[in-house]
Structures are given as C-alpha cells and as structure tokens.
Amino acid sequence: MIRHIVQLMWNRRKKNFLLMTEVFISFLVLFGISTLIFENLDHYRKPLGFEYDQVRMLSMRRGQIEYSELKEKFQLIKQRLKDNPKVLFSSMVSSNSPFTDNGWFSVEEDSLRRVEFNFFAVEREFFDVMQIPFLEGETFPKVNTNPEERLVVVNKKLADEIGVPNLIGENIVRDMKVVGVVDKYRYKSSFFPDAVSLFEMIDENDTTDLNWFSGDVLIRLQEGTSKGEERELLEELEGIAPDWRFDMQELADMKIEAERKLEAPLIIFFVVAVFLILNVALGLFGVLWYNINKRKGEIGLRRALGAPANLVRKQFVGEVLVITLFAIIVGLFFAIQFPLLGLFEIRAGIYALAILIALILIFGIATFCALYPSKLAADMEPSLALHEQ
Amino acid sequence: MIKLINLNKVFQTKTIETVALNEINLHIKKGEFVSIMGPSGCGKSTLLNMMGLLDKPTSGKVLIGGTDLSNYNDTQLAAFRNQKLGFIFQSFHLINDLSVIDNVELPLLYRKSTARDRRTKALAALEKVGLSHRTTHYPSQLSGGQRQRVAIARSIICEPELILADEPTGNLDSVMGNEIMNLLQNLNKEGATIVMVTHDEQMAHGTDRLIRLFDGQTVAVHQNSKEEVC
Incomplete structure (x- = not known):
C-alpha cells in the first residue's frame, strides 16, 4: 500500500x-x-564571561573642559572611589561598556597582518571589576614604562583568529603588545555570541587626545552595599564637580533593559x-x-x-x-x-x-x-x- | 447465488420520503447472467448497490452464497466485496493518474498479495480482455471501449463469483458496446454470475433472464433464449 x-x-x-x-x-x-x-x-x-551583579556604571557628563582641569577632577574622583570602603574596584572605560548598545569596531593592519576587532579602552582594574579571568598573562601594569608600545589584552576568539601560539609579549599588529588573554566577553547581551575583542590600556598621561575619557566608570561594589550608601557615594562625587551630571546604573538593570x-x-x-x-x-x-x-x-x-x-x-x-x-x-x-x-x-x-x-x-x-x-x-x-x- | 428477501429501501430527508425499493424478492442462481431494466429512477442502481453491499437496505435481507450479511461490519463487508464481488461501472471509474496495469491491480492491494503476484494476475486479466499491449498506457490515452475493458479486467482480477455491472455499455457506441457484451458473455460462460443493469433491450436479450423494475418493484421477469450479441 x-x-x-x-x-x-x-x-x-x-x-x-x-x-x-x-x-x-x-x-x-x-x-x-x-x-x-x-x-x-x-x-x-x-556564561557571559564576566560577573555583572555588583557592578555599577557611573556616567559623568561635563561641558567643554581643559585637559589639566579634567585630569585633576578625575584624579580626585578616582581617589574618592578608591577611599570608599564599599568600592572594591573601578575602571574608566570607553563608551561601549556592557549592555549599552554601543559598539566600537576597529581595524588595524601592518605589513604582517590585518586584525579586525571590537575595541575597548579600559584600565588595569577593569578585569577585576568585571571578574574576567585570564587564560594567559595578566592585566596591564600600573604604568606603561614604554610609551612606544600600546598594551592590550585580547579575548580567546581574537587570539585564535590571529593563530600565533604564546601571544604574550608579542606585537600582534604594529605597536600593540599583548599582555594577557581572557576567555569570553559577551558584552551586548545574553543573546549575542562572543565577538573578537581587544582591550587597550587607557593611558591617563596621554595629553594629546581626550577621547579615552568617555565619562563612564565601571565600579564593583561590595556585596550588601545599600541604596543609601550608593546615593552617598554619588553625592560625594557630585561635590567634586558640581557642574557635572552624575548618574549611576546597575549593570543588572541595564542587562534586563x-x-x-x-x-x-x-x-x-x-x-x-x-x-x-x-x-x-x-x-x-x-x-x-x-x-x-x-x-x-x-x-x-x-x-x-x-x-x-x-x-x-x-x-x-x-x-x-x-x-x-x-x-x-x-x-x-x-x-x-x-x-x-x-x-x-x-x-x-x-x-x-x-x-x-x-x-x-x-x-x-x-x-x-x-x-x-x-x-x-x-x-x-x-x-x-x-x-x- | 444471491437471494433478496423482502428487500426495502427508503431514502428519507426532512421533508420527503422516497421509496426506492419495495418488497423485492429475487433469487439469482450461480452462473446466471441476469439483466435489470427499467425507466430512470425506478431503483435499478439502488438494487445493484444492495447486491454489491455498497448500501444497506431499510429492511429485508441480502444473502450471497447463502451467507446472511446483515450483521457484517464495515471491515467484514469490505473484505467480502474484495473476495467475492467484481464491479463494472458506466463511467469506468478508472484512476487517471495510474497506468492501465496499476488500475487493474487495485483490488489486490486490499488483500494479502506480493507485487509479483499482483503483476502476474493483472497481466493475465489484461490478456483476457485483449489489452496486454496497453499496460503502461494511462486511461486518458485509451478509447471508451478500451477503458471499459480495463475496468472489466480490474473486476475479474480477484476471480469473483459475482460480477455487478451498472450500465457497462451506457457510455459506448454500439460497436464498442457489443464488444463489451461479448466479453461479459464469455466471462459468464467461464462460470461467473453476472447481474447487469442496462437500458439497452438488445444487450438485455443477450442475458439469461431479464428483470423489469418499475417504481421500486419487480414488474416482470423474462426468461431469454440467450442470443450472442454481434
């Protein structure tokens, strides 16, 4: 049949x-x-490759400002963050921090290779703020002793694409020297795959360009920090720069959004x-x-x-x-x-x-x-x- | 072979009650070739449907080969039709998307048989109706007479004891009609019992017995001196 x-x-x-x-x-x-x-x-x-639960994004918006004034105020803000017992780690970051819907895609090339990646400008404490473990190497040093080099950390996906074993200490393209390799950094949301990522160390002493200062700082707070304590911290910071606008958001809320x-x-x-x-x-x-x-x-x-x-x-x-x-x-x-x-x-x-x-x-x-x-x-x-x- | 006892069939709608068959009593012997005639709407096809177990009587009994089929369920009736009955229709009822040989094989699909067995029997049936050279053709590629011969081959493939033909020559010209009638007479000579509904007097006289129906009742039965139709 x-x-x-x-x-x-x-x-x-x-x-x-x-x-x-x-x-x-x-x-x-x-x-x-x-x-x-x-x-x-x-x-x-x-896994996203990082922990966002206790992380806040501090946004600071300011008007036209001289570099010297910016540096001075920002160092005061950083010092205040460091002094606050509730703040475990903090890092300035470029505007494409997690769950912001901002992207910064970059291409670098020299005679040896062409590398395409998602670019992130971060400070050495960034990996502690986000609790991103290192597969190889470590985070940036406190000071970049060789201004001829740009220190970078790459994720595994980018390392695999470059295809060079033992990347630590290698210049992947031009003056970009790899100091560490991390696993994943799925910063857009839980629904996006991992993308090739490169983290470059922010050099505060670079007076030629203020672009590194997006006005965003990621902060890891101690577990159990109350809303009142968060508000106190924000008020303290507002006292340093009364003409700036400060805002603090939980990364968990940003993820949901x-x-x-x-x-x-x-x-x-x-x-x-x-x-x-x-x-x-x-x-x-x-x-x-x-x-x-x-x-x-x-x-x-x-x-x-x-x-x-x-x-x-x-x-x-x-x-x-x-x-x-x-x-x-x-x-x-x-x-x-x-x-x-x-x-x-x-x-x-x-x-x-x-x-x-x-x-x-x-x-x-x-x-x-x-x-x-x-x-x-x-x-x-x-x-x-x-x-x- | 067939006994119809006090057979009645009434079609009922909400407003109208139509008596299609009224107290029909009939006995058709094994090996007989019987024709049924009557005006349109007199109940000929209904009577044939009752004999073919395609419809159930309102009252009365249908006995085929001595078996009372009143209590048979759908599956048992289907199996009985497949094993004992062969059908030939005025409009041939061939499946246009199947080749001639596949159409002929159709009844064997409803019983246990192998593909090889089906093919052998279908070829033999087609040989019998003179169409063994048209096995791979499709019904649309055949003439009316050839289509009816395919339908006859299909009706005899299971070697039924009873063949029921509903106006088998109704859609054919006289030459083709005679061909079909000769085929039916040959099958009858080989032992098949045939009941044929027809409007054609000449065809009816080529059978053993002619039963005339009017308004659902048997009005006359003629014993024919069977003549060959040429």
Missing part, C-alpha cells in the same frame, strides 16, 4: 505542486525559527511566524478538503473494491505524509547547506536540532490537517461517493 501511495503521489506531483510548495516553505520557515530559538537559547545558557529591546522584534517575528504557519495549516487543510471532494468517485471505487473505511482514512493521511516527504526532501537539501557551508557561525548541532524539530512539527501539522478531511473521506457512503463521479 505504501508503494501504491508513493507511486500515486509521484504521478500526481504536478497537481500537488502548490501543496508541496506550501509544505516546503513552511518547513524552511520552521527551520529558520527553530534555528533562531535554539541559537538564542544556546547563547542564553552559556538591553534584552527587553531584543524581545520586541523577537516577539513580532514569532507572531508573524505563527501566523504564517497557521496560514500554511489552513492552506493544507483547504487543499486537502478540496482534493477529497474532487476524488469522491475514487473513494467510492476503492470502497467497492474492498477498502474498509479505516484504510481509506489511512490512505489519505498517508498521501499527505508522502507529499510532505517529497517537499521536505527538497527542503532538507537547502537546510543542510547551512551547516555544510558554516553559515551565520551557528554550530552544526543547532542546525541539526532545528531540522529535527522542523521535521517533527511539519509532519505533525500535515498529519493534523489531514485527519479531518480523511475522516470525511472515510465516512462517505460508497454508493453515494460512486454516484458523484
């Missing part, structure tokens, strides 16, 4: 082209959604996808109903020739599954290209799981849509069905 159904559906492939196209498209949509969901879940359950921004497009995409799948299901249902109504004579004939009602039902469900199979074979050809070509830097395992889920869902939808029309076919009185040829 299976061979008969396959043969019949193969012979009817032109008539069922529309149906197969619908199944093909819905399979690819389901594959896409599943991939997106599993990829995001995979990111979500992996950053992820909420991602939720909206994800929810919209999900709703559109569900609507599309519903449309496909209704389409399948309609086409099947129409097909069955057009084949009443055949149903009557099969019943006359000895097919019991339950076999007629099974045959129509079987036909839908065979049509689905034909469409999915084509769909699989396209879906398999993604892991084979390594597209979008998604692991092959994620693609495999997405294919499996898409297969289960599409066969489930097809079977569900086939059940009622098939029941109608099976319930037909053979004498009436024959009469309607």
